[in-house]
Amino acid sequence: MPTFVYMNRCDGCGHCVDICPSDIMHIDTTYRRAYNIEPNFCWECYSCVKACPQNAIDDRGYADFAPLGHSVRVLREEEKGTISWKIIFRDGREKKFVSPIRTTPWGSIPSTADLKKPVTEDF
Amino acid sequence: MGLFGGRKTVFVDPDIFVVGGGMAGCGATYEARYWGRDMKVVCVEKANIERSGAVAQGLYAINCYMGMQWDENQPEDHVRYARNDLMGLVREDLGFDIARHVDATVHLFEEWGLPIMRDPETGRYQRQGKWQIMIHGESYKPIVAEAARKAASEVYNRIMMTHLLMDEKNRAGWPALLALMSVPAISMYSAPWP
Numbered sequence: 001m002p003t004f005v006y007m008n009r010c011d012g013c014g015h016c017v018d019i020c021p022s023d024i025m026h027i028d029t030t031y032r033r034a035y036n037i038e039p040n041f042c043w044e045c046y047s048c049v050k051a052c053p054q055n056a057i058d059d060r061g062y063a064d065f066a067p068l069g070h071s072v073r074v075l076r077e078e079e080k081g082t083i084s085w086k087i088i089f090r091d092g093r094e095k096k097f098v099s100p101i102r103t104t105p106w107g108s109i110p111s112t113a114d115l116k117k118p119v120t121e122d123f
Numbered sequence: 124m125g126l127f128g129g130r131k132t133v134f135v136d137p138d139i140f141v142v143g144g145g146m147a148g149c150g151a152t153y154e155a156r157y158w159g160r161d162m163k164v165v166c167v168e169k170a171n172i173e174r175s176g177a178v179a180q181g182l183y184a185i186n187c188y189m190g191m192q193w194d195e196n197q198p199e200d201h202v203r204y205a206r207n208d209l210m211g212l213v214r215e216d217l218g219f220d221i222a223r224h225v226d227a228t229v230h231l232f233e234e235w236g237l238p239i240m241r242d243p244e245t246g247r248y249q250r251q252g253k254w255q256i257m258i259h260g261e262s263y264k265p266i267v268a269e270a271a272r273k274a275a276s277e278v279y280n281r282i283m284m285t286h287l288l289m290d291e292k293n294r295a296g297w298p299a300l301l302a303l304m305s306v307p308a309i310s311m312y313s314a315p316w317p
Binding site for chain 2: 018019020021022023043044045046047076083099100101102103104105106107108109110111112113115117118
């Protein structure tokens with residue numbers, strides 16, 4: 001169920017390349033657009049789909065078990081702290097979900113350096 | 124420029140070297156900073172720690188939470204559960220040692236910003252079964268990666284550890300082979316190595 005790139009929306013920025021945990025999103029040097037070099041290795045983590053600033057990446061099941069007509073779209077809004085999903089079934093039904101992704105501002109995790117240093121006497 | 128033509132050798136000499144920046148590696152990096160306050164802690168990950176590891180996509184549950192603060196389970200219960208599940212093939216002492224730290228770790232994640240679903244009536248974490256608690260974990264890994272980034276002296280992404288170098292008597296160090304990025308990494312930063 002791999003990801004694929006809409007070449008007309010992609011601008012070759014490389015965010016998907018940076019984030020892919022499997023290193024399978026690469027940039028085609030001729031067209032200067034991203035593409036999935038190894039769909040077999042894709043584990044559909046949606047990291048590239050979420051990371052793309054142009055929303056140019058989609059994920060689709062293999063045609064033998066997931067015939068066309070369905071759609072799963074995701075929008076991760078980091079500043080708002082939400083993730084939104086819109087799922088369209090082949091029979092036309094739509095489901096939408098919005099969930100929080102974080103309760104604190106990004107970058108707010110305190111550094112351990114500010115905590116009290118552990119000393120042997122404490123143990 | 125050939126495949127390896129433009130590359131140079133970089134020597135890194137940390138006090139604590141964390142190989143892998145998944146959940147475990149990021150956690151180890153954070154702990155390493157706490158215990159080794161003034162040490163050089165370096166984390167090396169073959170992908171990007173922002174989403175690397177098994178939790179890339181996020182999780183909607185934490186499968187192992189004791190709930191000691193509400194007297195729900197104790198580490199002994201988890202040891203018994205593991206023993207049952209693995210047909211007796213367990214190290215009960217190690218299992219206990221892991222189980223006793225789980226609650227504090229989960230509370231730390233919540234402090235960092237991981238949304239955990241709570242029962243509106245009791246205020247406790249919402250469970251699904253005896254051990255599982257439900258979370259809104261789409262950004263589970265990015266949150267933990269942020270903690271690791273703050274804790275580490277340096278984080279190297281897209282670096283693949285390939286060999287453990289040994290001299291005649293003992294370990295000398297781990298050489299890393301710069302993972303060959305897809306071509307844009309070379310064309311975007313016109314000369315990666317000056």
